[in-house]
Amino acid sequence: MRQEKNEAGGNGAAGADEASAGSAQDARLRRSSVFLVDEALGFLFPAALRAAADVGVADHLGNGPATPAELAAVTGTHAQSLHRVLRLLATRGVVAEDEDGRFTLTDAGQALRSDVPYSARTAVQMLTDRTMWRPAGELSRCLTDGTTAFDAIFGMPFFEHFAQDERTAAVFHVGMAAMSDPENAPIAAVCELPGTGTVVDVGGGHGGLLAEVLRRNPGLEGVLYDRAHVLAGHRLDADKELAGRWSLAEGDFFTAVPPGDAYLLKRITHDWDDDACATILGHCRRALRPGGRVLVLDAVVPRGNGPHQSKALDLMMMASLTGRERTETDFAQLFSAAGLRLSRILPTPTVLSVVEAVAA
Template identity: 55%
Template sequence: MNPSPPPPAQLLVDLGFGFILSGALAAVTQLGVADRLAEGPKHPQVLAKELGADARSLFRLLRLLASVNVFVEDAEGRFGLTPAADLLRSQVPGSLRDAVLMLTQKVFWLPAGELAETVRTGQTPFDRIFGKPFFDYLAGDAAEAATFHQGMSSLSDLENGPIAHSYDFSPFQRVVDVGGGHGGFLIEALRATPSLRGVLFDHAHVLSGSRIASAGLSDRCEQAVGDFFQTVPAGADVYVLKRILHDWGDEVCVNILRNCRSAMKPGGRVLVIDTVIPPGNGPHGGKVLDVMMMASLPGRERTEEDFRKLFALAGLRLSRIISTPTALSITEAVAA
């Protein structure tokens, strides 16, 4: 039985306080609290001494997070891990430590506080706050860029396997992961389809963190340096754009899609892996992500009709949308 929603006034108050929870989660992740609790619960005084922190402040932070099932306080006043807190540890399978640090880094946090400006002007305040557009800023700040790319890899690791297994790559010989980052999705696609060969395509500084070799797939996957705004490697059967188009406005997206359309073999496919926002008032992860994009980047999440229009402008035709066990869908396009 689902719990009843809070009264309208309480709902607004709870939503208004949401940023405090995000800040608390970011703080315990930055401090490394979860790693210190791996061997068992500890009193805040003991934990604070290990962390070089203020015990009373740490207690207050943990008390709040325990109220939402991140950490738990026992009868002796010690705090321990919950299943959610366990995922904040740095060296566990499925760790979300890097993802939390990415989602709460200042490149998203600060523009989100200026959404009224975004709505008034239709433009992100990012350039005003940071002095340059999102990806230009990351290119000039190695620490922020590392947080972003590591966080994206961490977040993607949750979804890459289920998404790769949702699409049948067996009819194809060669797939290019356009802007494929460290290769997490391509690794899962190659593992799922032993006959498939891959190309991981991205900027050199991104490919320096590639995981292809450590996955033992160097013999089936090459790495190509380039800029997908200009061109993409030619002659593949499938071009994957995972979490790429949502970063950009329509005109830029059409350019990227045209590059893929020009490069693909006859009978090829373009797979856009992004959220597809459904109609109606129901909750959907894409709706939250869409406003996050609106605050920091020129892009957005799109509906089925939005994708249909983009494809048509790029000489492509939407052939089908494949749901996955994640919030993302696979939107497949073929030559028009």
């Protein structure tokens, strides 16, 4: 009888342990479910951020706190709907709502204004434009087909679409300039360039980076190299102190690049696959003067599970373009294919690094 009692007691303890383990597993799965649902709702924050950017609400908050009704009156929007958008933005610290229902633009939200230096408004509009948004929504297509989702949605590759759609092209180039402006000075400070000679900004857009480089290196002359429609919006003539030290060169970096002592390629290689990058870098290698260097300014994907903007940008590239963000090993292989050698990687205060190459 005693043995039976012990066995019964043992089975009871085992049953309790199993129930406890099952309860713990149940709790973990519940937490996981709640977490994943919350993460899936995360896409609504950039949607709200874009809506606020589109109607220019931040410009009016620059004058001080205001109620949704007051803001709706000056932005031509629906007060209750505007309040709901601002309420979500307040959860991420872009705005703050006080006890009287008035909203204030926080320090973190100041760059949503269009009337401040380093305004991010057009960058937000570019990053959430339909050309980025729609392909991201069909990312699973990239997994099953191994190709960008953009072509199937818009009927042509990314840059071909831009060439045919002036609205999209304007959104992209203006937005990219806004995204780049806060980065240019700290990146230029890290770039080590020759004291004299010519630096060529390949695919340099409106010239913001080149201007910063020339300011910091008075012995250099610069060439802004890009397509004609992009060069039309350049800003190099805005700084009179740079007069006579720069020139524009129209062309296609898949065909050739102007000769130079140093090349800058900011956010260029991540747009293209390895073969296309090898072509671009190969042109730089052939045009590079003796002792020169090629500076690729792109994000370098770090090892490990930690957050890094490059990992998000990489999925944007996968969805809309043929390129990708690369690791140090990827860059070394890319340079080798173009007759170059990775010499060093210099971190900057931004998400981008200076990935430097010399002739192999």
